[in-house]
Amino acid sequence: DAGVTQSPTHLIKTRGQHVTLRCSPISGHKSVSWYQQVLGQGPQFIFQYYEKEERGRGNFPDRFSARQFPNYSSELNVNALLLGDSALYLCASSLDTYSGNTIYFGEGSWLTVV
Amino acid sequence: GDSVTQMEGPVTLSEEAFLTINCTYTATGYPSLFWYVQYPGEGLQLLLKATKADDKGSNKGFEATYRKETTSFHLEKGSVQVSDSAVYFCALTDSMDSNYQLIWGAGTKLIIKP
Numbered sequence: 447d448a449g450v451t452q453s454p455t456h457l458i459k460t461r462g463q464h465v466t467l468r469c470s471p472i473s474g475h476k477s478v479s480w481y482q483q484v485l486g487q488g489p490q491f492i493f494q495y496y497e498k499e500e501r502g503r504g505n506f507p508d509r510f511s512a513r514q515f516p517n518y519s520s521e522l523n524v525n526a527l528l529l530g531d532s533a534l535y536l537c538a539s540s541l542d543t544y545s546g547n548t549i550y551f552g553e554g555s556w557l558t559v560v
Numbered sequence: 561g562d563s564v565t566q567m568e569g570p571v572t573l574s575e576e577a578f579l580t581i582n583c584t585y586t587a588t589g590y591p592s593l594f595w596y597v598q599y600p601g602e603g604l605q606l607l608l609k610a611t612k613a614d615d616k617g618s619n620k621g622f623e624a625t626y627r628k629e630t631t632s633f634h635l636e637k638g639s640v641q642v643s644d645s646a647v648y649f650c651a652l653t654d655s656m657d658s659n660y661q662l663i664w665g666a667g668t669k670l671i672i673k674p
Contacts, residue, residue: 551596
């Protein structure tokens with residue numbers, strides 16, 4: 447079975463532009479989360495979606511938004527990009543929102559803002 | 561709020577040495593505990609987990625025991641290999657956290673010399 451897949455793997459954007467990152471969860475997983483990882487640090491939680499509804503939101507500005515589709519795939523959108531948005535964006539999936547479930551990560555999307 | 565503290569790196573060892581990476585946590589509810597590993601340029605892979613006190617997670621020669629009395633989840637391996645060189649993250653999910661997020665330690669970089 448395929449794992450969590452993300453696209454694109456690498457992209458370069460200019461300050462002020464908009465970016466859309468995509469994620470397909472493991473088949474059968476209904477929960478998708480997004481994390482931002484800046485080089486040399488641990489991941490920071492951005493959003494969690496379950497059954498197409500936002501269930502959790504981290505401490506990120508409103509420039510960050512996301513959604514989950516009926517097939518449980520998800521998009522993360524970032525508007526008005528800043529240099530500080532340069533990071534690895536990780537998508538994760540799990541069966542549901544039970545805290546003991548394993549959360550599986552994709553390979554990530556490397557975003558560079560110039 | 562919940563937090564995870566892990567020993568700072570880098571940790572440099574010789575091949576076949578014994579490894580311990582310390583991890584302690586604070587949690588409001590009843591946490592599940594995880595170790596993830598990140599190889600250079602890659603995403604996060606689950607190494608092992610434990611969901612209740614006194615559980616031992618194990619995988620690929622690595623072990624960690626959920627110690628509620630000391631709020632710890634230390635990672636150990638009896639004989640490390642060069643291929644174990646990576647960044648190791650301790651993390652938790654909390655049954656009381658409505659965000660259903662992983663709370664991360666800062667990561668410990670492990671360098672194994674031949």
